[in-house]
Amino acid sequence: MQGKLSIIVVESDRDRALRIVDSLRETGDSDIHIISDPTGLARQIKMRDPDIVLIDVANPSRDMLEELALASGPRDRPVAMFVDRSEVGLSTAAVEAGLSAYVVDGLQPQRIKPVLEAAIARFRMFQRMRKELAETKRALEERKVIDRAKGLIMKARNVSEDEAYAILRKAAMDQGKRVADVAEALVTAAALLS
Amino acid sequence: MRVTSLNVGFMPLVDAAPLIMAQEMGFAGDEGLSLDLERAPSWSALRDMLSFGQLDAAHMLSPVPVAAALRLGGNGVALAAVSVLSVNGNVIGVNQELTERLKSEGHDFAFSDAHAAGQALIKAMDRELRLGVPFPFSMHAELVLYWLSALGLTAPDKVKIRTVPPPLMAGALKNGEIDAFCVGEPWGSRAVELGVGSLLLPGKAIWAFAPEKVLATRQNWANDHEDLCHRLIRAVWRASHWLADPVSRTLTAEVLARPHYLDVPAELIDRALTGQMVIGGTGEIREVPRFVEFHAGAANFPWRSQAEWIGRQLASRNGFDLDVAGQIASTVFRSDLYRAALGPTAADLPGASSKVEGSLSHDSAVASARGQLILPPDAFFDGLIFEPIAH
Known part of the structure; x- marks a missing residue:
């Protein structure tokens, strides 16, 4: 799977969303879409068929994405899961930063890593601000x-x-x-x- | 005694009471524990915080650790159910339009007969039913799918199960995203209070003794911190024992109502605790004995047969081998740890760790360490008798 990465950011705060997009742009050429209204979130995501979905851990709508984890068959993308199983360190860092990431099964780790690292850095900053x-x-x-x-x-x-x-x-x-x-x-x- | 702090997560639900009251009433303190209770925004966040070590233990939907063992959803970290926090406690509700239609067709909203309510609901639907549950891996989803498919309304062709987090359930019903829901209290009562729906059935009308929430840890943590794990099981068991006394209800409702716990009026929490359910906008009350059970009838015992039933249900929907899935599932409910923790206490433990599910239609005495154990009815609404293979 080559070509542009398609990334969805679920974030209702416009300012935060733009900042996330900015930091993701620095990691390379990707197609980034923001979903600000969580109504029918699973359906919206299924329609866009992204490679990566990024969502704030604090967002209660996240459970709606778990439905996608049950989607089976190669055409029912995304076969969502929580980050790549081979990158446990990355998963832990994401959770600690307050970020949940769904990645399509089979996407190469070298393509996922920079995106997640950029997002994690951004979320760490958000979390600090939220705590303050x-x-x-x-x-x-x-x-x-x-x-x-x-x-x-x-x-x-x-x-x-x-x-x-x-x-x-x-x-x-x-x-x-x-x-x-x-x-x-x-x-x-x-x-x-x- | 040196006090050990444990990070424990919960979702804002009435059945988080055993964990909250274990801390608030000092049962944790008696075991040298201090529970740092953290309210989670979603079940998936709670599961992930537990998986990646931000939490030591969590209030968890009973099918989540089973699903994790079967590699469904989640992140590949093995979770354990070290005791059952609550049995039953869910409600099924419908929107106003369906309420009117059911009434006009003569349904009595008796709030007890799953056959009658299910058939009336099927008759009232002229298109597919969209039903909200809190999480794909939940007793809510299991009960609803079991109930409706037994009556001929099969998923996914005639029923679409949608995931909606509990606090957003009333809103989703109001916005027409779903027609009906199955959710834990107080969120069903919340929908009634907001005038967006009415309650059709308690979950226990489908399975009279369904393990609803468990005390979950990572399997590794339970094995590596045996002593801590035993102390936690005992603290929560004592809190459950205390909760079983009707005298404890008022205080429990007051404490749970606090802003950092459930943040809803105590009156709304009372309904589930007392089993006095207000089912509709005109204030009709239906009494449901043992609407949610925190303790009696060995409610806290993590029966391996319960896990096996859940595992087989998940397996049948996902095309897995049923026997293999049942076997894997049964190892997730750690009756061994539960026995080791409570053996030295006054708790009466059953002789077996697995039982036939669905065979009891009335209170029945069973073999136990002290010979005083009575198991309450555990029947499925359609009379299923589930024989586990695990022992």
Whole structure:
């Protein structure tokens, strides 16, 4: 099987999709198609008959692709499977980077490898960004809860903000818990009692 | 005691309860374990994270490890079912159009008779039936294919089985991508709540004792970390024992409802736990005793005959040799590890590791280590008696 590789990228975020396409273009001349709407995903992919399908591990629609794994017979491409069995290291790297890749059985490893490596590098970056975003969000949420807990303590015990925080921190240390968890317990309890 | 952390994955479903409650109620802690529970976005992602070592153990559809052993789908990594997490617990539902048609043709929605419901459904269809299941390798797919083909509605000519992840099932029904579904709770009840469909049957009406989810590990991991694996089996067994007490239901529903677990209202989770199923938009309730069974009747025992039944079903659809596939499948359910883990405890273990499936129509006493084991009914709706070859 020679000629252009046909690659499908399943990604609903336009910006992310374009970045993936950019990095794939650098690996050689291939025919890249983006699917942004997962409705009837298996059917869409079957119609395009690609060599490689790339999809975010976090995408719940991925299970729809598993149907293709059951397609049998040489004409029912893609005989989808999770990366090439001979490249276990590559599979692990892909999973860790948050990427799922389906590759048509029989496609030569030397053609798969550069594409996957480029995609893995890109997904690693996405995953880092996602993690940072999640942590920023969590920190923000926790700050809000701690502020509310401080407010409750200030009102109930008639103390300053700094003193209220000190009380929270001491309670957390005594119980071996995080300040945010103690704050949340307090806010929940206060909501029940009011 | 030094605490060992294990990475354990789950899908947001009511039957993830044994793993979640093992951690939340301290049963894992009692065994010196801390379960880092990670919610997976899809079954395929969960299987791959387990296969490639990001997870030590996972909540898994019972046919997935069997399919992996038969080299169907997946990635060639051998998986083991070290205990059964739940028996039954699925629902079959239909869209509003089919609901109306079934009602107008006089179907009573009794929610118990698989013959009557299946025949009514076949009569109501004037074209092929598109039915959503969560995964190609699932008890959902097995039950639905078994049920409909026994009644003459064969796949793939008259039934198209479509894969739709559980949380997206109600949406797919609403958008007309599927006409009907078979899914685990709370996602069937979710479709009822959103007014896009009604429930036609519980999965147990097709097979009264179908192993639904298993505790899966890599075969290698189970063999190389015997002690850890035994502790994990025991922790989850104790959580299951606790779950079997009706008193535990309220707390379980509250904990599962949390945003990082199922993220749906506790009221929706209650239905499966209590067996009080709301089947349609007008709020009719059908009571299903043992809608989902976490413990009673040796529910946690990984019977080799269950794996063999699954293996033969998969083999017959894929043109494999049935005996060979049945033999391979039976080695996937690790009753040996389960026995070794629970032998020293109060658990009553059956004398055999394989049983005739489908032969019990009422509670029956069977030979066991302590002589107190009662197996509940396990009949197939069409009266099939499955004799395993494995022992």
